[in-house]
Amino acid sequence: MRYLTARKRAEAKGASGTGTDHHWHMQISSVGLAFIVPPFIYVFGKALGSSHENVLETFSRPFPALLTALVLVFGLQHFRKGAETMIEDYARGITRKILIIFLTIFTYGLTATGLYALAKIAL
Amino acid sequence: MAEAKPVERPLSPHLQVYRPQLTSITSILTRITGNALIVAALLIVWWLVAAALGPGHFATADAVITSWFGDIVMALSLWAIWYHYLAGLRHLYFDAGKGLDIPTAEKLGWVLIFGSVILTVITLLLI
Numbered sequence: 310m311r312y313l314t315a316r317k318r319a320e321a322k323g324a325s326g327t328g329t330d331h332h333w334h335m336q337i338s339s340v341g342l343a344f345i346v347p348p349f350i351y352v353f354g355k356a357l358g359s360s361h362e363n364v365l366e367t368f369s370r371p372f373p374a375l376l377t378a379l380v381l382v383f384g385l386q387h388f389r390k391g392a393e394t395m396i397e398d399y400a401r402g403i404t405r406k407i408l409i410i411f412l413t414i415f416t417y418g419l420t421a422t423g424l425y426a427l428a429k430i431a432l
Numbered sequence: 433m434a435e436a437k438p439v440e441r442p443l444s445p446h447l448q449v450y451r452p453q454l455t456s457i458t459s460i461l462t463r464i465t466g467n468a469l470i471v472a473a474l475l476i477v478w479w480l481v482a483a484a485l486g487p488g489h490f491a492t493a494d495a496v497i498t499s500w501f502g503d504i505v506m507a508l509s510l511w512a513i514w515y516h517y518l519a520g521l522r523h524l525y526f527d528a529g530k531g532l533d534i535p536t537a538e539k540l541g542w543v544l545i546f547g548s549v550i551l552t553v554i555t556l557l558l559i
Contacts, residue, residue: 336524339523339524342520346513346517350510350513350555350559354555354558354559355559357479357497357506358498361483361487377480381473384473388470388473391466392467392470395467419477422477423476423477423480425481425484426477426480426481426484427480427484429484
């Protein structure tokens with residue numbers, strides 16, 4: 310008989326070691342993205358293939374700029390956590406750690422690059 | 433000690449002997465489409481940076497992204513995002529504890545496949 314509460318016995322167990330935290334954040338970001346992705350597809354699709362002036366004009370308007378920024382930030386965070394799940398499924402040990410570190414650096418780097426471009430266009 | 437004799441043990445399902453099912457395939461496709469969308473994300477960010485930097489840079493990025501190859505990549509990405517979108521909604525529905533019986537799950541699988549194609553075609557016609 311161990312003098313532990315049921316909660317203490319369960320905490321930090323399971324495949325992830327972090328309980329349902331990761332899954333919960335995927336749910337939050339997926340609901341958020343469900344609202345912003347369709348308008349983004351429309352805005353981006355309209356801008357793609359048009360002239361340089363038109364692209365600059367589109368993304369300097371507040372709605373397309375904010376929408377694109379939101380999709381970039383939350384889309385790539387959603388990607389980071391999803392891709393991390395995939396790495397955790399297929400890679401072990403040091404390989405897993407290195408891949409997750411690269412993934413994290415890459416997604417934050419890509420987000421920052423995209424935001425820089427948006428800021429330069431919009432401001 | 434008793435003699436060691438081989439025991440007929442049941443084989444656990446393995447990918448190579450696993451009969452493909454609509455539910456498993458649609459689930460795997462969710463992962464593939466989600467991760468493959470990074471290609472589109474990279475292209476879009478590159479395109480935006482090029483637009484921000486000036487007409488010369490933009491011309492290069494735009495030529496690549498609107499070439500026939502770019503068109504194929506973007507069209508496939510469009511399908512991938514719609515598929516992943518519907519699969520994500522299905523995931524939320526499953527997570528709520530609903531639609532987990534086999535007939536409903538199979539039906540939802542067909543909804544993903546046909547729904548994603550229909551949404552892709554509609555989007556391509558609209559924009």
